[in-house]
Amino acid sequence: MPKTEMGEAGMGETESAAMLEARRAMEVCNACRYCEGYCAVFPAMELRREFGTGDLNYLANLCHGCQGCYYACQYAPPHAFGINVPRVLAEVRAESYAQYAWPDKLARLYERNGLVMALATAGGIAFVLLLALALQRHDVLFGPQSLAPGAGFYNVVPYGAMVWTGSVTFGFSLVALAIGFARFWRDTGGGRLAQPRPLLQALRDAATLKYLGGGGHGCNERDESFSTHRRWLHHLMAYGFLLCFAATSVATVYDHFLAWPAPYPFFSLPVLLGTIGGIGLTIGCAGLFWFKLTGDQAPRARNLLGADAGLLLLLLLVAVTGLLVLALRATGAMGVALSVHLGAVLALFLTLPYSKFVHGVYRMGALVRHAVERPEATHRS
Ligand code: SF4
Ligand code: SF4
Known part of the structure; x- marks a missing residue:
């Protein structure tokens, strides 16, 4: 997993920039909830108050990249919040493939x-x-x-x-x-x-x-x-x-x-x-x-x-x-x-x-x- 920007994960591990951004996006979405009827991701997100790496990997793999929430989002770029859920969840998804790979x-x-x-x-x-x-x-x-x-x-x-x-x-x-x-x-x-x-x-x-x-x-x-x-x-x-x-x-x-x-x-x-x-x-x-x-x-x-x-x-x-x-x-x-x-x-x-x-x-x-x-x-x- 590339760690271009560091943060602290729940188990004391460092987190990637994508993981940090996904957590920020989910926290904004959890307050907004405009897209809660769009797919399975938002109802699953609403069951959580905090987003650990396992939660974010789960939500990322539940997202199928339909992009609906990007075009509907009032906080998408160029808004200062810069929320881009499909993109950041796809980045986390890609990292999760490497994280779970064996050997x-x-x-x-x-x-x-x-x-x-x-x-x-x-x-x-x-x-x-x-x-x-x-x-x-x-x-x-x-x-x-x-x-x-x-x-x-x-x-x-x-x-x-x-x-x-x-x-x-x-x-x-x-x-x-x-x-x-x-x-x-x-x-x-x-x-x-x-x-x-x-x-x-x-x-x-x-x-x-x-x-x-x-x-x-x-x-x-x-x-x-x-x-x-x-x-x-x-x-x-x-x-x-x-x-x-x-x-x-x-x-x-x-x-x-x-x-x-x-x-x-x-x-x-x-x-x-x-x-x-x-x-x-x-x-x-x-x-x-x-x-x-x-x-x-x-x-x-x-x-x-x-x-x-x-x-x-x-x-x-x-x-x-x-x-x-x-x-x-x-x-x-x-x-x-x-x-x-x-x-x-x-x-x-x-x-x-x-x-x-x-x-x-x-x-x-x-x-x-x-x-x-x-x-x-x-x-x-
Ligand atoms: S994607 Fe945008 S509009 Fe949809 S819930 Fe998140 S912040 Fe709200
Ligand atoms: S891009 Fe992902 S999170 Fe957004 S509406 Fe589609 S499936 Fe849901």
Whole structure:
């Protein structure tokens, strides 16, 4: 966590400038309360009289950056109070990703996350290309491919290498994400997690992106005007990702338990899931990236831009190269397309706990805590 300006946290730790500014903003908002119907952040804020670092990390991850309170605020710049809630909560959010990262030393990967993601992507692609050249015939990357079961994909990267590399990296990332979530939960108040009602409420809010609906008219995505585009693009990205994951899972079951190895015909379940998911992921990531580039930058945090762009572009690369593998799988270009796709997937697996991907984990935790502490929420939905 960068500590450009020092203060004293509750546990005697120094605090960042963003944390100090977030506390000031919450204290002003708690007196003002004009925005209390805007989202879940303000009702959660109103339950508190003091704001420790855990409270601010919770509120920061409960904020989804709709920017509504920035355009509505009478104390926003150029007012002397200079209140900019979305920006300062996004800055705290970015710092919280590093604070909860495990192992601790890898928290530094958040410092220049855009560069880290670019290097991981390049490294992943180079690794898979070298693996293919080292383990298979040298012409395998460029020769025509067979669509016979068990051939094609495994001619480029052997089955064992593909499974082991994917399992080890994905398994490590799941452990790191789980530890990060446990740290977040403990720091933001702890308590029992397995209460069905709040869990279901949080799952419903996350699955429907309730708060991105802004009560029906949507969010301030690029400027003061309202639209629901961001909500739909986020749906396309998230559900596209889940469909791609489902495609891989179904293919694994086919291969391991039904002795039916890839490649599969177009009208098979894994290919249909992967195609629909890949198209959704492509449109969602491209659209969200466009909003990042063209929207008003005043309510946004500069220290999150690299992480935002890095993850969106990596997911876009995974989706586009996955669709290319499908389109080119019977041609001589399949070897290179598959290697680039697997390299991008490898980079994604490796960086899951050290990229903006953790947003989903901590936001889910914040939604659960919100459902636990305020089951009868009165804010608009
Ligand atoms: S963002 Fe501005 S208008 Fe909204 S509650 Fe805070 S101080 Fe009041
Ligand atoms: S930016 Fe949106 S979600 Fe975040 S505090 Fe303001 S109104 Fe709530």
